[in-house]
Amino acid sequence: MTRCTGARITVLDENFIDILLPSTPRIRRYNMDQHFNARYGELLAENGLCFLVETFTEAGSTTILFDAGLTAPVVLHNAHRLGVDLHDVEAIVLSHGHPDHFGGIEGVLEAIGHPTPVVAHPDAFNPRMIVKPHTTLPMINIGLTRDGVRKAGGHLMEVRDSVPLGPGLLTSGEMQTTADFELEAPVGRLCVHLDGRVEADDINDHQVLGIDVEGHGLIVIDPCGHRGVVSSIEHMRALTGTEKLYGVLGGFHTGHPGISANRIDNTAKALAAYEPQLIAPMHCSGFPLKKAVAELAPDAFEMVTAGTVLTIGDVPADTRTWR
Template structure:
């Protein structure tokens, strides 16, 4: 697979903002200067994820995709406007899985893009799913994700279980398996109703990650929610791309939920450190214990990534977007 010359990742939606974090050569931040300026204004945060991922060839050709659509469209659109992101330049949208903190803004985002747009998703993302708790049942948590809704907003569905190449060095993982022993998770209380009417434990088979293979730097993996385990996701993408070097990994690693053991958190941090990456950014559902463990083990690689963060890897053209 052809690698890209560089990549730029802009975080349009994340769980929190922090205006006190400084910028660095690899990270541009929307900070206090913009937050308190009447010309710009504050960003918004919510329990969701949305990334604008841009890859560039040596000749300057660009591919721009949205990875996930946040929890709500108003937050994504507000932040895109303040960050100077023109959503009409998006080539495609990839939905990682059928959970509302990742697909919730899809129809509003597609309408804002304003042109027919491929939307890649695993077909199981549309199966009704629920969470059963001792005191209540949360029925059909993905009720807002429908094929008709996506198509009505201008999306052209591409339903795929296998990896899909999106541009030089850029591809989806396709369906994955958990391979690291400490990452196996019992789906207690999660149920899925399949198209044939069967009701089974929801293994979240639709969960996918994104890989970016950058020439001279290595592999960047965006794992939005860690349902297969972030180490298993990295191993899957290393095998898929044939690239051994892990430059970095970011996203939600699913280690912040109640009941996640200290063993899994510690094992995850140690396994990440063993790759000797340049960047590790636990976000969203990763939880403080894992952030702390990564920060202590590999402080030079650890990065706090919030809404408004712009990460660059490799050779990218100057960012002409102005905060507005």
């Protein structure tokens, strides 16, 4: 597969904002200078993820959205503040059918304003629930429907395999958990299949995004870690044939109640062992994993919050202005 020569990742939705974090040569942050400036204004944060991913070659560029946040108003507000023109989006990839990742899809599609391919696993649309000792959360993905996506302007591509989206840019397709310590997962998740069976929800629809940058290596965006972030990295290394991991970012699913210290410690050690340039636990990763990664790989660890713009490789000058 042809690699891209550079990539730019803009975080349009994430759980946190931190206006005190400084910018660096590879990371531009929306900080105090913008937040308290009436010309620009504050960003918003909520429990969700949405990435604008741009990849570049000498021949041109590709622009996609990976996930659509929890709500469209937050994604659209932040896109406006960051000077992002959503009309440039050529496709949307939904990582899986959980509301903190698909919630804004219809409003975002309407804002894009043109027919847009939406890549999703078919199981993302199966009814799913969470059963807890004190309550049941019925059909947590009730807001994700095929008709809703189509009416908003999305052209569904329901696929189980990897999809190439541009030079060096591809989805993982279905994955397996291959690291033993990542088999641990929260209990009580159920899925209703098309034939009416109610079974434990293995979240087979979960997929990650890979960006293979010439001369730098592989970037893996794992939005929620349902297969385990280490297993996701190994899957993408095998799929792309690129051994060198430049970086990994996203939600690593180590912040949920009941996740053991064993999984957290082993995840941090495995990530550090790759010796990447970037490790950015976000969203559902939790403070203990962030702390562990920061201690084991201080030069690679980054806090990536809403408004972060990350650049790797040969990237054209960012003409967007904060607005």
